[in-house]
């Protein structure tokens with residue numbers, strides 16, 4: 702069974718006690734090669750694994766920010782849950798290069814534009830509540846807000862990794878749009894979180 706990333710391991714587990722539970726390590730990656738969803742073996746430094754790994758880092762950064770937000774009682778954490786699930790779908794889409802995918806692979810890993818529209822509606826509703834931006838702000842505003850800024854910066858790196866894969870036609874253009882919109886969402890949410898917690902956002906001042 703294909704696993705999107707090592708950190709999101711899923712292996713079938715039989716309830717039947719006679720069947721051994723498969724081990725997490727198959728050792729098939731020990732020589733520095735791994736598999737796409739379509740069964741191709743590629744070196745681990747291939748751009749697909751680079752993009753999958755960066756998307757995994759992004760989900761992990763969001764997971765940490767979510768924990769800080771939960772501690773503060775923020776009510777928007779269900780959005781972060783949903784985003785982490787959508788990022789799994791982004792990974793599945795990238796791990797299924799169109800050049801070697803069968804119709805059934807493509808169907809199973811299709812990415813729709815609906816999550817992009819959802820992010821836009823969330824961004825718009827936070828923006829309505831925020832004061833307009835008049836300065837460059839620095840990642841700040843308390844732990845939840847600063848952690849969301851870290852996630853935003855990782856998101857932009859994921860976007861840079863995904864761009865050439867989308868451009869080559871190997872992945873769905875909507876995953877590029879999703880990551881582009883996601884960094885705007887994380888920026889806006891970081892500001893909203895600072896405001897809700899009553900924390901100052903530090904602004905850029907030219908160093909004397």
Ligand SMILES: Nc1ncnc2c1ncn2[C@@H]1O[C@H](COP(=O)(O)OP(=O)(O)OP(=O)(O)O)[C@@H](O)[C@H]1O
Pocket residue numbers: 703704705706707725726727728729730731734735736737738745750751753754796
């Ligand atoms: N270092 C990596 N960074 C990002 N994605 C990876 C990496 N290694 C593998 N992958 C992708 O994540 C999936 C799950 O990772 P996993 O660690 O199980 O692969 P593996 O190294 O090939 O196998 P094993 O760890 O069992 O030897 C792989 O099928 C591959 O698509």
